[in-house]
Amino acid sequence: MIPTVAEAIRVSRGLTQMSLASRAGVSQTAISLLETGHARTPAPIAAALSRTLDTSEALLTTPAPEVELLHAMKDAVRAGVRRRVAAEFILAFVRIQALAPGTRHTARHSGRDEGSPAVCAEGLRSAWQIPPGPVQNIVSTLESHGVVHLRRDLGGTRVNALVGVVGSHRAIMFVDPRAHYDDAAWNIAHELGHLALHASALPAQEGAAEDFAGEFLAPATEIRQLLSSGMDVDDLPAHFRVPPAKFARHARRRGVITVADHRRLRTHSRPPHEHHELPAHAMLAGIVDERTRAGETIEQVAASAFLTVNDLREDFI
Template sequence: MMSTLEAVRISRGLTQIMLARAASVSQTTISLLESGHSTASTASLDAIAAELDVPAALLIPPAPPVQLLHTMKESVPARVTKRITAEFTLAFLRIERLLPVTRHTIGTPDIEDEPASAQAERLRLQWAAAPGGVLDIVTMLESHGVICLRRDLSGTRVNALAAKSGRWRALMFIDPRADAEDASWAVAHELGHLALQEAMDGDQEDRAEEFAGEFLAPPIRAPEVARRRCRRR
């Protein structure tokens, strides 16, 4: 689990050595603080906080646990994954302070080996989604407790990423540079990760794609087609 200090440091684009030099402390001090194996003097903590431009009190409490659900491609550098994890960690910290009771309402699979498409249909029913395609998936997610934020996802090779902290708290990062259609699909894909997390295995990305297709644009059932024809007469 990433510490609050590590998350803030990474979000500022600093290495441990860079921060240690700027704050006039040793790299060992930074390393031990980030791993939770040491405490710093008030003077050292104040110096570190000043360099990071945050209150010293922010660096003391443990950070919330963060789990990225997307399997990053092998070509994505580890430093990019760390940067995104740090940004999720800080976002969850802010949410704990501003919206402490926010909980998502995404159910988990209760049928073993249930197809991803069936789980998508089940979630649409649970959320009382209107028949046909989803026109605004971001608004839908936020109305059910998934907080969506615009974040630069450069280097990740995706247009959206989801993470959870604990059982009932979820965040979605959406790249503001993505066009609306690509962003909607990416968000639906990440929603698949959140909905299917308890049943994911090696083919999780394929299952998330299957979920996204069914959730965004479910096939029109025969009775629904008949009803639409009647309404047009």
């Protein structure tokens, strides 16, 4: 009795069991049985549902992976959006498991369970061999360590990145395409914090994820060096490509800027020319490319993930 992805498909289309039942001409009980995996769905019902949802019967009966969202979203995201996003994560995991089955992330390491979230961030920077200075491309940095990125509408302005995990080594990051670089980069690093701290002995709450994000993007030792080499404190957020208010809180907590600097930076706003687009994700495109070079057609690759070529191109690569 393993739940199927049928529920995620329905929720991602914004349908209730009732509305789907009446559209497909089947009973609500039949839908409930299919979704919970409690009984084999009779062929005519499966056919009616797959027609109505415009999806294959094979996908409807695929077991749903157990996706965990680590960020506390209680106030930031409306419940309806939360349900839809959770459903989209389930579908994304099913598809990415088919497209790139070997993908594992390496955000969690043994031996980093001691110290603070900032120490953990420092450890990950060094494990991933990130050179000193601003993280140049946060998307490709995470993708090269197995965190798959996808662009998804997250329905709100306060949350523009969200990580979903299955087990301890599979992770997908949803990034809102409307986000600007600095905000999105900070949110991605915050979510990376949840991922890195997840199941460690360290607290993995919001404050800890913020501390991790700050140290990952703007290490305190580097801030200190830049200040002592004469850089103006007001230029530091742009240097590290992070939002000034977030930078101010982090640098103050790490004790590397003064209270007065913190107060001033907190209210800085960025000039419009500093709004940059987030770099595109490229990891899945590379994997799909490898598979087609190895002899599969793009249609076969798409079909293996229950996708049309169009949907594969638009939503995944």
